[in-house]
Amino acid sequence: MALFPKPAEGSWTQHYPDVGTGPVSYQDCISPEFYEAEREAVFKQAWLNVGRVEDVADKGRYFTKEIEVANTSLIIVRDLEGQVRAFHNICRHRGNKLVWNDIPSAETSGSCRAFTCKYHAWRYSLDGSLTFVQQEGEFFDLEKADYGLVPVHCDVWAGFIFVNLAKEPPTTLTEFLGSMITDLAGYPFEEMPERYDFSADIDCNWKVFLDAFQEYYHVPSLHTQEATPDARPQMMKGFEAPHYQLDGPHRMVSTSSVPRRLWPANFQYPIEMETRSGLFGPWNEPDLGGELSGTNPGRIKAWAADNFQIFPNLEILIWASGWYLVYRYWPTSHNTHRFEGTLFFPPAKTASDRAAQECAVVMFKEFALQDAGTLVGTQQGLDALGDSSDFPLNDQELLVRHFHKSVADWVANYQGSGVNA
Ligand code: FES
Ligand SMILES: [Fe+2]
Numbered sequence: 001m002a003l004f005p006k007p008a009e010g011s012w013t014q015h016y017p018d019v020g021t022g023p024v025s026y027q028d029c030i031s032p033e034f035y036e037a038e039r040e041a042v043f044k045q046a047w048l049n050v051g052r053v054e055d056v057a058d059k060g061r062y063f064t065k066e067i068e069v070a071n072t073s074l075i076i077v078r079d080l081e082g083q084v085r086a087f088h089n090i091c092r093h094r095g096n097k098l099v100w101n102d103i104p105s106a107e108t109s110g111s112c113r114a115f116t117c118k119y120h121a122w123r124y125s126l127d128g129s130l131t132f133v134q135q136e137g138e139f140f141d142l143e144k145a146d147y148g149l150v151p152v153h154c155d156v157w158a159g160f161i162f163v164n165l166a167k168e169p170p171t172t173l174t175e176f177l178g179s180m181i182t183d184l185a186g187y188p189f190e191e192m193p194e195r196y197d198f199s200a201d202i203d204c205n206w207k208v209f210l211d212a213f214q215e216y217y218h219v220p221s222l223h224t225q226e227a228t229p230d231a232r233p234q235m236m237k238g239f240e241a242p243h244y245q246l247d248g249p250h251r252m253v254s255t256s257s258v259p260r261r262l263w264p265a266n267f268q269y270p271i272e273m274e275t276r277s278g279l280f281g282p283w284n285e286p287d288l289g290g291e292l293s294g295t296n297p298g299r300i301k302a303w304a305a306d307n308f309q310i311f312p313n314l315e316i317l318i319w320a321s322g323w324y325l326v327y328r329y330w331p332t333s334h335n336t337h338r339f340e341g342t343l344f345f346p347p348a349k350t351a352s353d354r355a356a357q358e359c360a361v362v363m364f365k366e367f368a369l370q371d372a373g374t375l376v377g378t379q380q381g382l383d384a385l386g387d388s389s390d391f392p393l394n395d396q397e398l399l400v401r402h403f404h405k406s407v408a409d410w411v412a413n414y415q416g417s418g419v420n421a
Helices: 033-041 173-186 204-214 231-237 259-265 272-277 351-372 375-388 395-417
Strands: 048-052 061-067 074-080 084-088 109-111 129-131 151-157 159-165 193-204 244-248 250-254 303-310 314-319 323-333 336-345
Touching: 033 323, 033 395, 048 061, 048 074, 048 323, 074 303, 074 395, 084 159, 151 173, 159 244, 173 244, 173 250, 173 303, 193 351, 204 323, 204 351, 204 375, 250 259, 250 395, 272 351, 303 375, 323 351
Parallel strands: none
Antiparallel strands: 048 159, 061 074, 061 109, 074 084, 084 151, 151 159, 193 336, 244 250, 250 303, 303 314, 314 323, 323 336
16 A cells, blocks of 8 residues: 655645645535436446345345436345345336345345246246246246346445446446445455344435435534533544545545543543543454554544545444444435434343443434534525536545545446446
């Protein structure tokens, strides 16, 4: 991993001249036409993370994923050979949705040896082959081999399951991710199967919420409660992240914090003191064995967290204290999206480990709600401003600037050439 020290002169933003320094338009968050363009150019071209291998830990385990932005539902399954596969969740007889439980639009998961359509009972093996047709003799020249489930490109990196909805993805998954992300492959994600999942339907464009997690400029003012009253004056002087890095359409920012031995002085809720845990996770870090591969690429001192933003809609937030978070932002229209947040921890070994994890989860929810609380008003404001929605972004908002440019570039590129890489 090459080191990327803070530029000796100028700003982080000027270090990446392609992103520019002018005001940034948020037309891309209010325009139904741009949303239609994004659907084709971004969400049907980029590799999309839909889950983790722990979701399909055993042969026969499956889950479904609704991807409204691509107008489809997918089945992700580990077949009897152990391969993770993805298919459109559509029966080849007459298009019935194949896998669902009580509500056809709701996601579901489980374990099975075959998928059976609820409509006329056609049956498919876990590798997608059509294996049974009710009253097959009444069809005309039906070749079952021609009517398997429609596959979707699917690949796994570091336990993250990605799909690509293009007929022919222009790049492999590892080419798409690039070295800044693939350097993380040795990080012990698999040692953290203990998880807490949240999702929320939010009335704003997916990029508006994603932006809230791409800069820490807002932390001192929006998250004032993060500091004890004594520490607030210091906090209000402002925040600086010590490292930013861009790589293709992906980006990351690292943060540092006070030394961990001083942490208790920075927490203010009694429950944090009792459980020895807070927003930054449990204080007693698990032993993850050695260097945390690919993390802290800037080699900053007092490293606290890495926030990797993987194009288009995935964030992996790795905490120095031995746990990680995943966020996904799934557009459902030009001004709505579904947010998913999952916290991953190593298995709790004691009751106090569990209490510490659960306190971290509660604190996460509190802070996520502080971020989410601004969103509907922001979308309303963007809609009201319309064409005038150009905003000045500062050096700490480099990732915001780069994100909107990356989406715009993908749309322009696709409209010019019909493919994206
Ligand atoms: S639509 Fe599935 S069996 Fe008829
Ligand atoms: Fe925030």
